[in-house]
Amino acid sequence: MVDEKLPELIDHLGWRLWRAARLWKAEFDGRMNARGLAWYTEGRASLIAQIGDAGIRQSALVHRLGLTKQAVQQIIDELAAEDIVTRRPDPADNRGRIITLTPKGVAAAHAANEVKREIDAAQRERLGAARFEALMDTLRTLAPDAETPEISA
Template sequence: MDRAEEKGSDLAVIDHVGIALWRAARRWRSRMAAEMAARGYPWHQSAAGEVLAHLGPDGLSQRALTERMGMSKQAVQQLVDQLEVLDVVRRVPDPTDKRARRIELTELGARDFAERNRVKVRIEAEYRQRLGEDAFKALLAALAELNT
């Protein structure tokens, strides 16, 4: 319909693994955020939700979060601030290092985690079905290798 659309041949030139990965990641993220929001955990729609994606029931130091998320410590700090205000996360002093503070899930955060895990399982099951079990496993393996 749209005159400005390119033909397939051009797409072949432009498209590449990078874009495909990017689109797939984006899709996953917005799907997850939407499902969580529908269940009463709306913060996944914002950048702060990214923090939770890296946070397990054991908590983590802010420093470790910074490394995982690949952004400045100040940025992480600000995102954690937001989650702290929402009472999803809490900062507790690290018993072994007086400089550090551990980021832990509150009760609400723990419920968020459990829900997130259920949603994850559901979405993954859907992916598994769409791709087939073998292809899904191959996808995971390939991504793991590329992320080494």
């Protein structure tokens, strides 16, 4: 017989990471909004981190972001209309396009880094330097720098 009573929900790593991430994101969003960069708090800003100094092929963005061609095209269209990114022909393949940041996009990326440093500094102050560095080391172990793995159902 199955016990139909809801079990007591446990405290667990996933819950704590999720809550911490939501609190961090709320702080980041508030600070970016205060700088007049509300668009950077939206999902489409995830594209910015993929571009790099030399730009990136639009087809590579599709792969890296795990979105459809149409979705990436729409995001690029929106960001281009706001003068955040620009498209140029790929010199290696005229059918392709290279996406690069405009000066406005570069300035926004610098502002985002500044906000991230501010948040880190506040947390370092709150936790103390040793605990903050231990937390960062632990998180680097749990989530090493790498492309996001594909999620299977």
